[in-house]
Amino acid sequence: MLRVFIRAAAMRVELSLGFLLLMCIFKETTQCLIISEVNCDNPKLDTHEFVELYNDGMNPTSLDGYTLVFYNGNGDIAYRVIDLSGQLTDYRGFFLVGSAELTPHPAISLPPNSVQNGPDAIALYGPNWDPVSVGGHVSGVGLLDAVVYTSRRSAEGADGLASVLTPGSVPFLEDESALEGDESIQRCWQSGNLWTFYTGPPTPMWVNHCPPPTPVKVWINEVDINGPDRQGLVELNLGMANWTFSLVLYDITTDLISSSVEVSADQGGIFTIPVQTENLAVPQSAAFALYGGPSTDFPKGDPLSHKQPIDAFVYGDSVHMPSENLTETLIPGRKPFILTESFPTAGVHVSRCGVTEWTRDPGLFVTRPRSPDKPNDCVWFQSCPLNMTFSTKAGPSYPSIHSGIDFLLNEVNTNTPGGAEDEEFIELWHPSGSRMSLDFIWLVMINGQNTEVYYELELNGYFTDDDGYFLIGSAKVGPDIRIPSNIIQNGPDAVVLYRSKPPPSQESQNIPRSGLLDAVVYRTRGSDKRVSEITQALTPRQIPLLEDISALPGDETLSRCGTERLNLSAFRVTSPTPRKQNNCPTKPTIPPPPEGLLINEFNILNRTDDQRLFVELKGPPLTPLNGLVLVFLGQDFKEFSVPLTGSTGTDGLYLIGNVSNADQGLPVLGQLEFAAMLLCFEPSGSGVYGKNSRSLDWLVLSDDPKLHRLLQHNTTRVESSIFDSFSRCASDGPVLWVSSQETPGLQNLCPSPAFSSSMDVCLQRKSKPGNCDQEELTYLLENVCNCGISSLHVKGVNVSCEAGMLDAQGPVLAVSGQQREQITETLNNNKLSCSPAQERQVHGAGSPVALQVGLVLAALLLFALGAALFVYLYKKRRPADYLSMQLSEQVETPLEL
Numbered sequence: 048m049l050r051v052f053i054r055a056a057a058m059r060v061e062l063s064l065g066f067l068l069l070m071c072i073f074k075e076t077t078q079c080l081i082i083s084e085v086n087c088d089n090p091k092l093d094t095h096e097f098v099e100l101y102n103d104g105m106n107p108t109s110l111d112g113y114t115l116v117f118y119n120g121n122g123d124i125a126y127r128v129i130d131l132s133g134q135l136t137d138y139r140g141f142f143l144v145g146s147a148e149l150t151p152h153p154a155i156s157l158p159p160n161s162v163q164n165g166p167d168a169i170a171l172y173g174p175n176w177d178p179v180s181v182g183g184h185v186s187g188v189g190l191l192d193a194v195v196y197t198s199r200r201s202a203e204g205a206d207g208l209a210s211v212l213t214p215g216s217v218p219f220l221e222d223e224s225a226l227e228g229d230e231s232i233q234r235c236w237q238s239g240n241l242w243t244f245y246t247g248p249p250t251p252m253w254v255n256h257c258p259p260p261t262p263v264k265v266w267i268n269e270v271d272i273n274g275p276d277r278q279g280l281v282e283l284n285l286g287m288a289n290w291t292f293s294l295v296l297y298d299i300t301t302d303l304i305s306s307s308v309e310v311s312a313d314q315g316g317i318f319t320i321p322v323q324t325e326n327l328a329v330p331q332s333a334a335f336a337l338y339g340g341p342s343t344d345f346p347k348g349d350p351l352s353h354k355q356p357i358d359a360f361v362y363g364d365s366v367h368m369p370s371e372n373l374t375e376t377l378i379p380g381r382k383p384f385i386l387t388e389s390f391p392t393a394g395v396h397v398s399r400c401g402v403t404e405w406t407r408d409p410g411l412f413v414t415r416p417r418s419p420d421k422p423n424d425c426v427w428f429q430s431c432p433l434n435m436t437f438s439t440k441a442g443p444s445y446p447s448i449h450s451g452i453d454f455l456l457n458e459v460n461t462n463t464p465g466g467a468e469d470e471e472f473i474e475l476w477h478p479s480g481s482r483m484s485l486d487f488i489w490l491v492m493i494n495g496q497n498t499e500v501y502y503e504l505e506l507n508g509y510f511t512d513d514d515g516y517f518l519i520g521s522a523k524v525g526p527d528i529r530i531p532s533n534i535i536q537n538g539p540d541a542v543v544l545y546r547s548k549p550p551p552s553q554e555s556q557n558i559p560r561s562g563l564l565d566a567v568v569y570r571t572r573g574s575d576k577r578v579s580e581i582t583q584a585l586t587p588r589q590i591p592l593l594e595d596i597s598a599l600p601g602d603e604t605l606s607r608c609g610t611e612r613l614n615l616s617a618f619r620v621t622s623p624t625p626r627k628q629n630n631c632p633t634k635p636t637i638p639p640p641p642e643g644l645l646i647n648e649f650n651i652l653n654r655t656d657d658q659r660l661f662v663e664l665k666g667p668p669l670t671p672l673n674g675l676v677l678v679f680l681g682q683d684f685k686e687f688s689v690p691l692t693g694s695t696g697t698d699g700l701y702l703i704g705n706v707s708n709a710d711q712g713l714p715v716l717g718q719l720e721f722a723a724m725l726l727c728f729e730p731s732g733s734g735v736y737g738k739n740s741r742s743l744d745w746l747v748l749s750d751d752p753k754l755h756r757l758l759q760h761n762t763t764r765v766e767s768s769i770f771d772s773f774s775r776c777a778s779d780g781p782v783l784w785v786s787s788q789e790t791p792g793l794q795n796l797c798p799s800p801a802f803s804s805s806m807d808v809c810l811q812r813k814s815k816p817g818n819c820d821q822e823e824l825t826y827l828l829e830n831v832c833n834c835g836i837s838s839l840h841v842k843g844v845n846v847s848c849e850a851g852m853l854d855a856q857g858p859v860l861a862v863s864g865q866q867r868e869q870i871t872e873t874l875n876n877n878k879l880s881c882s883p884a885q886e887r888q889v890h891g892a893g894s895p896v897a898l899q900v901g902l903v904l905a906a907l908l909l910f911a912l913g914a915a916l917f918v919y920l921y922k923k924r925r926p927a928d929y930l931s932m933q934l935s936e937q938v939e940t941p942l943e944l
């Protein structure tokens with residue numbers, strides 16, 4: 048057994064990327080155009096903004112048919128559209144759109160401050176797009192690439208854009224304080240076809256500055272296998288000194304150890320280790336693995352170790368592939384590196400080039416020339432990230448990415464009947480119940496005896512299914528990531544979920560804390576029930592869960608039946624339901640509410656003073672409101688659920704708000720910009736709007752067609768907004784909502800015959816006339832009156848039109864005596880009425896109406912004459928002015944003579 052003790056004075060080395068880009072290797076693959084860098088915010092004045100595109104393939108390349116669209120996160124609409132037709136990338140593949148003052152000079156110049164600072168997005172569309180114009184709504188049709196970003200100043204608000212442009216992913220946060228001076232958002236290659244964004248100093252028309260990470264302990268940096276004489280060299284990058292580890296080589300024909308090398312070094316750095324590969328049965332396929340511990344733990348001929356390796360590199364060719372057992376054990380969730388046909392003659396030289404901190408992923412490696420003891424010779428561009436696009440049609444629409452909520456451990460099966468333990472699994476779930484990216488999510492298993500991390504798995508690049516589930520487990524359960532049988536220990540142990548960029552074990556090998564999302568601490572029958580160190584650290588003062596193997600005749604799991612995070616009381620022992628809703632004991636079902644519960648009045652549109660907001664419900668008197676939820680949906684589809692308690696009063700009303708006589712308070716809604724409000728029944732009693740929620744009543748304020756599709760309701764018609772409060776009033780048409788003085792907790796003020804006045808007027812139509820209906824009449828009247836007239840006020844009025852005139856006859860209703868006065872005053876206003884000449888024109892046309900009107904006029908004239916005569920005669924007898932008073936009341940009829 049070879050033991051290598053390296054005590055070299057190695058220099059500190061950094062990978063430097065992209066140097067060789069100038070020598071661009073032309074790949075045979077189809078061209079790939081991406082948004083490679085965005086600088087949207089400069090210190091002080093934004094005069095050095097830019098968007099850089101990069102094309103991998105033959106260059107220069109024509110950009111005919113491509114379009115860049117800049118979207119505003121406020122409303123998710125396009126604020127700038129740039130057609131790239133007629134443009135070319137440069138000979139290296141770069142193309143720049145940016146401020147005129149920028150050097151190098153952009154091909155398309157923009158005025159200063161053209162690129163918004165976030166929450167916003169920039170999207171690149173290919174030739175098959177559905178054109179979006181300035182002011183148009185965000186679209187996924189023909190999308191090639193997109194960057195959705197937010198800033199620290201406003202970290203929210205890009206969720207709507209992300210749900211269309213990068214579904215399931217969280218928008219990138221551009222941290223303007225990351226660097227002194229300017230910084231940009233740069234695309235960096237991670238592994239396979241995974242890309243990410245980094246914040247770095249701007250590099251317009253140049254390869255991105257993608258900072259190479261350093262290993263926590265040690266990782267494989269280069270692998271060099273000489274084809275003909277089977278000489279192997281493995282270069283290690285060591286981040287931690289003064290410890291002992293072993294490099295083990297497995298023979299894939301037997302899954303047994305072929306050789307092992309012990310390594311220790313008194314300082315960090317890059318070291319090259321020779322490996323005996325000549326004994327491999329098949330040179331085209333093998334596996335290297337790094338383990339902690341001396342090489343005596345890994346003698347030649349031993350089977351595949353159960354221990355989790357620190358790093359591993361597994362390779363094969365199209366004919367010789369390692370076993371699934373070996374792949375699952377050494378590189379869970381990842382695929383072996385595939386050798387090319389030239390291997391027998393040329394061998395293989397691969398370098399770690401992916402800019403990530405995870406290990407055990409051959410996808411991080413690319414074939415590059417060897418660079419012994421030097422930074423890896425990497426090129427910036429390794430693969431096209433555009434495989435996940437939905438080029439010619441829009442992808443499925445996701446309601447919201449819910450950046451406020453995060454993953455939960457949903458079901459854990461640590462112990463299965465029989466000795467094989469081959470149905471173990473861990474199910475993760477995103478409470479949005481929709482497809483979500485698992486980038487930066489780590490699953491960690493911690494040993495309860497010594498509190499050490501014994502298994503750590505990164506889930507970068509993976510997504511949950513469309514119901515939010517993700518499964519890690521033995522092959523038998525059909526998981527998304529397969530792990531070998533019998534990995535998950537039976538307890539007392541813990542399964543823990545983290546959101547973290549570096550591996551959680553980097554913080555501590557013993558119960559990492561930062562980025563903790565959820566934890567299940569469990570025990571076996573007979574193990575100590577009392578507080579252990581992991582309980583103390585993860586779920587303090589709680590009793591570890593017991594997966595009672597005798598609870599059910601078959602297998603059983605620890606299943607989440609509540610939504611509380613880091614709270615073991617949310618779990619029950621149930622039968623296994625991988626990738627399905629947990630088999631939780633059914634809660635006493637909440638009876639559905641009676642018919643007739645409605646939103647009756649609301650004052651939520653004017654957000655200057657949130658203390659004044661209220662929503663009033665109306666239904667049958669004394670109805671319990673169990674299971675009812677009032678849901679507010681924001682413009683960005685963010686939702687906010689308010690579970691209702693108590694019951695309606697004897698008058699059938701129920702008031703929610705922070706006003707004096709409210710039945711229930713309204714929590715602070717913060718920045719939420721209302722797009723819709725729903726009154727829902729949620730049968731589960733969770734108090735949160737979900738898939739099974741049934742909406743009883745709704746109010747759609749936004750014109751967003753996406754929202755209309757989601758809710759299956761169009762915009763609610765709300766006329767006039769002279770008052771902040773809107774009352775539901777009985778109507779046989781589409782208009783229900785009448786703007787009126789607020790009456791929280793009291794019956795609504797609705798247009799009523801009790802306050803009616805009769806109208807008989809001729810009105811001048813506006814230059815753009817309406818449909819000659821009650822709606823147009825409402826508009827004409829309200830325009831002058833400004834007193835809250837809705838079409839419900841004039842529903843009994845007959846309307847006819849001719850030659851720019853609108854004739855209205857019938858009763859006008861009002862909500863109060865005061866409003867009636869305002870209306871009569873308006874009707875007497877000459878500004879509104881037709882001029883006598885116009886009227887003659889209308890009425891002189893000889894139509895039956897005109898004839899009738901003419902007759903009425905004649906009759907009135909005669910009457911007036913008669914009256915004058917009568918008054919004259921009467922006054923001669925009695926001086927009292929009684930009839931002239933009646934006459935002046937007559938003048939109130941709008942026909943002015």
Ligand SMILES: *[C@@H]1O[C@H](CO)[C@@H](O)[C@H](O)[C@H]1NC(C)=O
Pocket residue numbers: 288289313314
């Ligand atoms: C490792 O040990 C050597 C000698 O025992 C010591 O000089 C050196 O500082 C140690 N290195 C680290 C990083 O602790």
Ligand SMILES: *[C@@H]1O[C@H](CO)[C@@H](O)[C@H](O)[C@H]1NC(C)=O
Pocket residue numbers: 350351352353372531
């Ligand atoms: C996988 O390898 C382990 C040795 O680590 C062995 O015990 C187990 O039987 C193997 N499983 C299969 C299915 O070959």
Ligand SMILES: *[C@@H]1O[C@H](CO)[C@@H](O)[C@H](O)[C@H]1NC(C)=O
Pocket residue numbers: 240434
């Ligand atoms: C694209 O993705 C599909 C499935 O996700 C895969 O089969 C295919 O090989 C990928 N293509 C490239 C060029 O990566």
Ligand SMILES: *[C@@H]1O[C@H](CO)[C@@H](O)[C@H](O)[C@H]1NC(C)=O
Pocket residue numbers: 589611614615616617
């Ligand atoms: C766990 O959740 C239950 C039910 O919601 C609650 O009563 C309890 O206080 C919670 N415990 C902890 C430690 O948060």
Ligand SMILES: *[C@@H]1O[C@H](CO)[C@@H](O)[C@H](O)[C@H]1NC(C)=O
Pocket residue numbers: 653654655656659771
């Ligand atoms: C909103 O309400 C405030 C009082 O809270 C009032 O001063 C303001 O005029 C209202 N704004 C609108 C647009 O009605």
Ligand SMILES: *[C@@H]1O[C@H](CO)[C@@H](O)[C@H](O)[C@H]1NC(C)=O
Pocket residue numbers: 657658704705712713714715716
């Ligand atoms: C309403 O009152 C509750 C408690 O009484 C308080 O928590 C809440 O912040 C108030 N809401 C607003 C919008 O001020």
Ligand SMILES: *[C@@H]1O[C@H](CO)[C@@H](O)[C@H](O)[C@H]1NC(C)=O
Pocket residue numbers: 759760761
């Ligand atoms: C919404 O409006 C569209 C077009 O006006 C109409 O076709 C559709 O039926 C309406 N949907 C509902 C739910 O009212």
Ligand SMILES: *[C@@H]1O[C@H](CO)[C@@H](O)[C@H](O)[C@H]1NC(C)=O
Pocket residue numbers: 843844845856857858
């Ligand atoms: C409105 O017109 C209808 C039919 O033309 C008529 O029956 C009704 O009496 C009219 N109403 C008024 C208030 O003039």
